[in-house]
Amino acid sequence: MIQGARVQLNGWQQVAVAVGSAVGALLDPRRADLIAALGETTGRPAFESVLQRMKRSPEGRAVLLERPRVIYEKVGHAWDLPPNTFGAAYASFMGSRNFSPDDRPPVRFMDTDELAYVAMRAREVHDFWHTLFGLPTNLIGESALKVIEFQQMYLPMCFLSVIGGSARFSEKQRKLFFQHYFPWAIRAGMRSTDLMCVYYEQHFHEDLEDLRKKWGIVPAPAAPV
Template identity: 55%
Template sequence: MSLGRYAPLYPTHVPLNPLQKGAVALLSAAGALLRPARADLVAAVGETTGEWLLPSIRDRMRRDPLGAQILAERPRVTNATIELCRTMPPGSFGAAYARFMGDRRFQADERPPVRFVDDEELAYVMCRAREVHDFWHVLFDCHTNVFGELALKGLEFVQTGLPMTGLAVLGAQYRLPPADRELLQRHYLPWALRAGNRCEDLMSIYYERHFEEDLERVRQEHRIIPAPQPPQHLRFRGPQPPKPPRA
């Protein structure tokens, strides 16, 4: 008899019972510690440790008119989204997003699919959080170096409470040299706490409707505080640990 559920609930679903899911969480966590650039392992940890929080995020979205509309319409962020944003006017949120992705040669389609969430709607919530991550980079002006990624993970933890975001910050910062860790703790993480509490619910923003709008206007509308520039005497230096993946 199979230990898993009887049938997948959505195309990428891998049904697991609690014992199997615990094993995936432990093995993926161990693998992610050894190879932090493995986005698939980090994604597996996020899904197997954070599934219990997804209903609260979903319910919060349901109470918001735009959040409810996102759940009903289920927009996806794909490479076609990037191409659309390339046509947006200069200075717009969409143009800034297209430039962000192009400068780094990022592909919107490269993120790992949701596999271990045992509810089709909650799987979309996890997928949405994963896909709008780069929108947050643009809106909060967070670099994709290790400091920018960790600061944004801290902000995500404030906003969502998902354990993997907090674990990423706790684990990765202690692989930094002491001066760099001081920079993160004194400047970036306090910003993440302040900005995460001040801005609107990031999961209930219909980003696709703002592509043509001026970037600064979008930031003001949603009470977004861009990330600070570190002071010159504390700018990071020396070899850096692998930055958290974009999962």
């Protein structure tokens, strides 16, 4: 998958990278590479749990066997699908923000190929989850999605990201998040299916609302006026 990109770390090196990444990400939340490093160096037990769940799921096993990648070469056909489909909704989400599926940082600090793939998969399906839950990419939207990601994967990085994100809220944003979005995200993350076991690319052609019902996904409520 990403041969030659990974770095082997001993225990102290993992701690150093984790602490440095956490501090750097708090200072500049736009540093996706630091957030990724934090997730990898603190998330091995969580990724191992996700890996075992994927192995127990027929669809999850198919993902592990075929190792699909969310890169434009593989998902570009979504831009040509009918507007009611999940694939078209994903393409619209990406296109409206000028995002590219090729922009995700590589996995560097996982010590097996299987765990490296699970970590990359978690990173690459992030925008699928934005699409399915109808969440924007502003600070509140990203923090709400991190709550769902924590519910789904128990990654420490997600919990730390919510703390770091909420520290940057204005008083109005903080009230909106904790009274409106946070309770919804807790319920939404618990209610939905095991989202890491979904082979999303095989469902691009299906109706978005049908998939939300199938996977138990409750889209984000509109912000109160």
